[in-house]
Amino acid sequence: MWRYRFGVRRTLDRTLMPHVIIEYSDNIEAVCDIDSVVDSVHRAATSSPIIPIAGLRTRAVARSNYRIADGGSGYAFVSVIVRLGPGRSDDQKLELVNLLMDALSKELETSPLSIAFSVECQQIEAATRRNKNQIRTAMEQGPTD
Numbered sequence: 001m002w003r004y005r006f007g008v009r010r011t012l013d014r015t016l017m018p019h020v021i022i023e024y025s026d027n028i029e030a031v032c033d034i035d036s037v038v039d040s041v042h043r044a045a046t047s048s049p050i051i052p053i054a055g056l057r058t059r060a061v062a063r064s065n066y067r068i069a070d071g072g073s074g075y076a077f078v079s080v081i082v083r084l085g086p087g088r089s090d091d092q093k094l095e096l097v098n099l100l101m102d103a104l105s106k107e108l109e110t111s112p113l114s115i116a117f118s119v120e121c122q123q124i125e126a127a128t129r130r131n132k133n134q135i136r137t138a139m140e141q142g143p144t145d
Contacts, residue, residue: 017055017131019083020045025076026062028113034060037107041080044103050092054136068116076113078104082121093121
């Protein structure tokens, strides 16, 4: 089954599930809206044709115990890890990494903190993973909002 989202035709493929995990130093919360960061990164991911929306989950986790560089309080970090099922080329993954890095950078570019950004893709091995997703069935039945 095909769906259109943001003008992109894509399948509701059941085998390719992406997770986007945003890990960050909690000092960033004082200078930016983390919900806005999550929304921007999620929207960027949904704009990629290699991301099936029904399986996409984006979440953020604050880290309160960390040290950065020489321990100065003016430093922060944001690490985005994208976990993807098999079936994407390195070029496709790199395009997604760049898309998410752009969204993240735009969201935090005015921060007074010196931030270390990273975005990486990790492949989920289907042989060692099990999941059940009722969202795909609901999306196949039509919009809920």
